[in-house]
Amino acid sequence: MDTELKINEVEVKPHELKVSVNVKEINKRIENIHRYLNSHKEYLNRLNVFPVPDGDTGLNLTLTFQGAMASMQGMENESMLPGEYLKNFTEQMLLNSRGCSGVIFSLFAQGVAQVLENNDFSNENLHRAIANGFKNAWDGTENPREGTMLTLMREFRDIFGKYIQEEKNAAMVISKSIPYLMEVLDRTPEMLPVLKQAGVVDSGGAGFIIILQGIDRELKHNGSGFNSLSIATLLNISRTTRKLLRMRKSHVRKSSLTPLITNIDDSKIHNSRLREILQNARKVINTWNGSRKLPGQEKVISDLEEMGNLWDSDIKLKYCTEFVLEANAINSKEELREIIGHYGDSLIIVNSGNRYKVHIHTNKPDAVFADAGRYGELVFTKVDDMKKQHRNFVSDDVIEYERDKSILCIVSGSGFADILKNFGADDVLCYGKNKPSVNQLVKKIDGLKAKNVIAAADDSDILMALKYAVSLCKSNVYIVESNNPISIIAMMLGISKEFDIATMFESAMSNLNSITYCEIARSVRNVEADGFTVKKRDFFAVHNKKIIISRTNLEQLVVDVVERLNPGASLVTIYKGIPSRSDRSLLPILREKFPNLEFEEYYGGQSKFNYYISFE
Amino acid sequence: MSQKIFVISADNLGLSRDQVDYPDLELLRFPVFVGDKEYRQDEVHNAKWLLQKYANEQVVAKSSTLVKQEMVDIVERVRSSYDMIVQVVMGSGMSSASFVVAENVRKMYEGIIPIVNVDSSQVINGVGNVLLGVIDLIKSNPNLSPEEIAQKSKDVVQNTFTYFIFPDLNYLYRGGRIGKAKSLVGTIMKIIPIIGMLGDNGEGVMVPVGKGRTFKQVNTQLVELIKAKMAEKSASTIKRMNLTHFGGNDEAVAELKEMVGKLPCNDFIIGTPNLVEAVYAGPGAYCLSMSL
Incomplete structure (x- = not known):
């Protein structure tokens, strides 16, 4: 292809590009294509109605590119032939592919790379490569359907084959093919009824064209943009129109909704189905002649309902589940299909050596992982709740995410809240004596405007509410099942936002119990527990959920606790709670008794315990 | 015959001169002020000396930018004997002045001797690691052009x-x-x-x-x-x-x-x-x- 890429020439034979490529420079070009795709992400998301209206086609395609790009960065200093680069990149695309669209596009790219691996970039071989890309994607897709990205791939194969006879420059052929493919895209609603009902073109097909446009831009620096109203806005227009048409007929002309609907600028509505229904609705309203019945009214209402129902379809298989399995014990995709195929639909398996990248929609992701995990090592897993994605997708309450990841801590004490903010928590919900409501938790999580949130509470009683809140909020929330403020401090000390969210969560979980601590409280009645008799008003220390010491004198108790729990520690920290807020400092006596240890005292503000004492 | 490349850096590498195995190298010394008095690193006035002063005398110290004339003096001295000069400078994000000085010197010698300024994006031993990485490059590819050295040095910096x-x-x-x-x-x-x-x-x-x-x-x-x-x-x-x-x-x-x-x-x-x-x-x- 006629590109401007800098290449270090080694040996050129007719039709062969046996020259090493500058990996870094190609990576830059791919980054530009990714950026172009990313700028159309929302447009693609809004078209996504098939196979499940979960609004993530744009995101999945973008993430597929991102994952491959990240993997290729490690090879920037390497020298490789173009075919080798393509093979590496498409292999990484497959391994990092997300969602149906990501996997199908990666299969196409893999098929292209398989042919171009020989570094023959002649027009004939490019055509063969595109044809193989289509075949690889079609064969690799369970129940391939017309009207999808696959159709666009086949049409691209055919139009490329036709134009390449007339135009010898392959880059020009790509450019010339795009308008034709857009016509094909416009016909996808005719091929797939669900698209027609929803009034959209196929999102995967549109994604395919946008990627081609991105490539074209890189080759020739041009392209065009797409804009559209959000699905939530479209559904609102649909609902409002239905409401208007159901009004008592005498109210229709007076209603403030009437000019709203009749004056909508059609050019702003890219959803062809809604545009058509609205045109009919306007005809109904404008032709009303005072009679009791508006002609065509029922038909318009029924069309609007049908369209609304489609976007609000019942998702039976809730989780979009993906994983990469490294397994020597499995010999083929078919063997793996036998093992997990019965768990759901939309199953796509691609493999490279002993690595299998799997995509499936299921209600039992854990069972899928467990079954697959028996045959090898799961090196990557991802589960998306499509019901939640769908709800967010069709909701008006759209969050513009401002950051990728955030940490939310939920603690009782104001002192701990300050400490945790200081430690890098993006927000802290300080609930005092009254446990937070689900609503409060949802507001806090959504208020972070982060795509991924790590949430940790200092009391296990909050977990239920937190889990429910997570099901209602927009972000992907990773709950760290902590149950005291010291473990949250340990978590905060152990994680770095430098890590990706999965590693952050893993670090959070593994650091949770890394700090030894005990709680000190005063008994309000005589108690017998764990082999101790604690008298009313005595102080007692709890370590690992068991009473370990009880004393009448607080200072003596603290000294004994430090004596017992300090081995291996160099720093002892005392966190005062509300019951001991005005007590004198314990530091002088402790420093005197334990000169080799370092002591610090802070106000924690917890209401239950007089003190938390930690040993680090 | 391989081209001769002279390397200039400064005494903020987390390394001593002996730890850099490259003969054609000179390290500029940053001016350090303790109170009002200026010092340069030598046998007596080193890190240990300052750290003791911090501990015992509660002094306040600061440093100043590399002195342009000292950089020019080195370039003047070596330019006739070398084909190119590479300067590895502390990160411009931490001290834009040092990089500006290096750039001014590069511009002064445009058309006379090519000078490649490498912004290490680092301080202390980070600059040292970038310097050693650039020297590895020069040693293993002695005939790189100034543009190639600049490009490949970026890889060193980014890693x-x-x-x-x-x-x-x-x-x-x-x-x-x-x-x-x-x-x-x-x-x-x-x-x-x-x-x-x-x-x-x-x-x-x-x-x-x-x-x-x-x-x-x-x-x-x-x-x-x-x-x-x-x-x-x-x-x-x-x-x-x-x-x-x-x-x-x-x-x-x-x-x-x-x-x-x-x-x-x-x-x-x-x-x-x-x-x-x-x-x-x-x-x-x-x-x-x-x-x-």
Whole structure:
């Protein structure tokens, strides 16, 4: 292809590009294509109605590119032939592919790379490569359907084959093919009824064209943009129109909704189905002649309902589940299909050596992982709740995410809240004596405007509410099942936002119990527990959920606790709670008794315990 | 015949001159002011001297930009005997003045001798690692053009990562070098931050990357950060590591040395602290730079 890429020439034979490529420079070009795709992400998301209206086609395609790009960065200093680069990149695309669209596009790219691996970039071989890309994607897709990205791939194969006879420059052929493919895209609603009902073109097909446009831009620096109203806005227009048409007929002309609907600028509505229904609705309203019945009214209402129902379809298989399995014990995709195929639909398996990248929609992701995990090592897993994605997708309450990841801590004490903010928590919900409501938790999580949130509470009683809140909020929330403020401090000390969210969560979980601590409280009645008799008003220390010491004198108790729990520690920290807020400092006596240890005292503000004492 | 390349850098490398195996190299010395008096690093006035003054006399120290005339003097002296000059300079995100001085000198000699200025995006042993990486480049590809050296040096810079443990951030703060780690000053609870200068973030400023309450915690976390960065960059081996220690904290540094000693690394250097670095690091500080 006629590109401007800098290449270090080694040996050129007719039709062969046996020259090493500058990996870094190609990576830059791919980054530009990714950026172009990313700028159309929302447009693609809004078209996504098939196979499940979960609004993530744009995101999945973008993430597929991102994952491959990240993997290729490690090879920037390497020298490789173009075919080798393509093979590496498409292999990484497959391994990092997300969602149906990501996997199908990666299969196409893999098929292209398989042919171009020989570094023959002649027009004939490019055509063969595109044809193989289509075949690889079609064969690799369970129940391939017309009207999808696959159709666009086949049409691209055919139009490329036709134009390449007339135009010898392959880059020009790509450019010339795009308008034709857009016509094909416009016909996808005719091929797939669900698209027609929803009034959209196929999102995967549109994604395919946008990627081609991105490539074209890189080759020739041009392209065009797409804009559209959000699905939530479209559904609102649909609902409002239905409401208007159901009004008592005498109210229709007076209603403030009437000019709203009749004056909508059609050019702003890219959803062809809604545009058509609205045109009919306007005809109904404008032709009303005072009679009791508006002609065509029922038909318009029924069309609007049908369209609304489609976007609000019942998702039976809730989780979009993906994983990469490294397994020597499995010999083929078919063997793996036998093992997990019965768990759901939309199953796509691609493999490279002993690595299998799997995509499936299921209600039992854990069972899928467990079954697959028996045959090898799961090196990557991802589960998306499509019901939640769908709800967010069709909701008006759209969050513009401002950051990728955030940490939310939920603690009782104001002192701990300050400490945790200081430690890098993006927000802290300080609930005092009254446990937070689900609503409060949802507001806090959504208020972070982060795509991924790590949430940790200092009391296990909050977990239920937190889990429910997570099901209602927009972000992907990773709950760290902590149950005291010291473990949250340990978590905060152990994680770095430098890590990706999965590693952050893993670090959070593994650091949770890394700090030894005990709680000190005063008994309000005589108690017998764990082999101790604690008298009313005595102080007692709890370590690992068991009473370990009880004393009448607080200072003596603290000294004994430090004596017992300090081995291996160099720093002892005392966190005062509300019951001991005005007590004198314990530091002088402790420093005197334990000169080799370092002591610090802070106000924690917890209401239950007089003190938390930690040993680090 | 290979071209002759002269390298200029400064005395803020976390290395002594003896630790850089390249004959055609000269290190400029940063002016350091203790009170009103100017010092340059020598046998007496070194990092240890300043750290003792910090401990015993509560002095305030600061440094100044490299002196342009001193840079010009070196170029004048060597230009007729060499084909090219490469200058490895501390990160412009930390001191734009130093890089500006280097650029001015480059422009002065345009058409006379090619000068390539490498913005290391680093300080202390991070600059040292970039310098050693650039020297590796020159040694292994002696006929690279200035453009090629500039391009390949960027790869060295982007793959250099330095982690600083400063028990007292006030030295850094007073010197105005704290960058995004400013949020860690004056914290409610005493914490030991891990501050990073990460070659791949493109900003060349200090960013907080971790924290601990004890040195054991920060050492453990630092090793995890290194492993995570290696995984992110698909690197199975570290090309070079430099652990530089500013006195005090011997136990913590020994522990870290043992921990990182277990990582796969081709060249593990125990660095040498220099006077100008001690101005900002303060007593008890240590830093680890790695190149992937």
